[in-house]
Amino acid sequence: MAIASTTHVALARRDGTNVSSEPEELGTDLTTDVDVVVVGGGTAGSIAAIQAGRAGAKTLLLERSGQLGGMTTVGGVCYPGLFDAWGKQIIAGIGWELVKESVELDGGTLPNFAKVPKAHHHNQVTINQFVYSILAEEKCVDAGVEIAYHEFIQNAKATPTGWELNCAGFGTNRRVRCKQIVDCTGGAEVVGLLGYKRMREDETQPGSYLFQLGGEHRVGRKQLHQIYVHGADSTNSRTVTEAKLAGRQLVLEKLREAKGTKRLMHLQPEPGFRESYRIVGETMITVNDYTSGRKFDDAICNAFYPVDLHTKTGVRPKPLKPGTVPTIPLRALIPKGSRNIIVAGRCVSSDRLANSGLRVQAPCMAMGQAAGVAAALAAKKGTTPLEVPLAEIHQLLAKHGAIIPGKV
Structure with missing residues (x-):
């Protein structure tokens, strides 16, 4: 049997052009030169990559799993929110575009944001996680983003023009030279690898394992059952393994309790x-900032959700006062003292209570889009995200459909 020595995979954009047309030798080291590397293709990262690509930056997206969407898809939290507050939409842009198209393609329904719901979760958007994942892929491809599944950074060093990263996957060793990094790993893994400060509490909120026991799982129509996994920790492969084993054992116990029914x-x-982990940023969002709806001078997006801290005894959301819409500043996405790196997602610089509201999907998507804009502009200008004029960030965000704080 003949074994081919090369592979040639050409992904076609919807306009008929190819993303990649050069064959790559199997078993050899790769060198990739890009403007922006987005690490983590989850809720924030997929949006950051699409935005950077649409802004004209040559972009590589590294994702250690085999699909995009993160907690929205692989984790099954397929009811993202909140895009609205007090009867109006406060978060839009690429994240909303993806959610809206997922619902429409699946024949679902969208909430009416003009109505203030009795409970916040009534306006979370139930989506088909499988549709969402492949739509996110298509949007990356259309934006010219190169996706590298099952790859992660092993080490990195600063260069005069940005970063050099050594990445690995099974059968793949890749050297990446880039100008900017967007860390969307959830726990600021790249920030930690580079030696910048991170913070976390000794005890973390429980994770949730999502499942359906008995009855058809109505994908995109109904939420799954969930069970708490206390001590769930996404810090490294060992702690993730422990959380998976513990969660699956709990589900197995539930199944046995059903006794075949x-x-x-x-x-x-x-x-x-x-x-x-959360970063120690150039500024930190406190719970008082969050609950008062502080309008930061360098705000790049809105957020909205109750203070939502889960404990061993459950969760009692604390709603925000009527009319309150928190904002997220650019400086909270910048690791303190760093250059050429920005984060997005739940690792945003914030105290624990503020983070319990900021960590949900719509704000993470908005942060991802803002980080993609800042990184793309910084790469183009040969500077660092914090030195890009805020007006230019706002202008490009608005061009791509995002809602700028104070412009609702």
């Missing part, structure tokens, strides 16, 4: 993690 109809491959 119910079948296991669905089980997510990953637990939904709520909390890990």
Whole structure:
């Protein structure tokens, strides 16, 4: 049997052009030169990559799993929110575009944001996680983003023009030279690898394992059952393994308790993690900033969700006062003292209570889009994200459909 020595995969954009047309030799080291590397293709990272690509930056997206969407898809938290507050939409842009198209393609329904719901979760958007994942891929391809699944950074060093990263996957060693990094790993893994400060509590919020026991799992129409996994920690492969084993054992116990009266109809491959490391940023969002709706001078997006800290006894959301819409500043996405790196997602610089509201999907998507803009502009200008004029960031965000704080 003949074994081919090369592979040639050409992904076609919807306009008929190819993303890559050069064959790569199997088993050899790769060198990739790009403007922006986005690490983590989850809720924030997929949006950051699409935005950077649409802004004209040559972009590489590294994702250690085999699909995009993170907690929205692999974790099964497929009811993102909140895009609205007090009867109006406060978060839009690429994240909303992806959510809206996922619902429309699946024949679902969208909430009416003009109505203030009795409970915040009534306006979370139920989506088909499988549709969302492949739509996110298509949007990356259309934006010219190169996706590298099953790859992660092993080490990195600063260069005069940015960074040099050594990445690995099974059968793949890749050297990446880039100008900017967007860390969307959830726990600021790249920030930690580079030696910048991170913070976390000794005890983290429980994760949730999502499953369906008995009855059809109505994908995109109904939320899954969930069970707490106490001590769930996404810090490294060992702690993630422990959380998976613990969660699956709990589901198995539920199945045994049913004594054959119910079948296991669905089980997510990953637990939904709520909390890990957060960066020590150029500024920190406190719970008082969050609950007062502080309008930061360098705000790049809005956020909205109750203070939502999960404990061993459950969760009692604390709603925000009527009319309150928190904002997220650019400086909270910048690791203190750093250059040429920005984060997005739940690792945003914030105290624990503020983070319990900031960590949900719509604000993470908005942060991802803002980080993609800042990184793309910094790469183009040969500077660092914090030195890009805020007006230019706002202008490009608005061009791509985002809602700028104070412009609702």
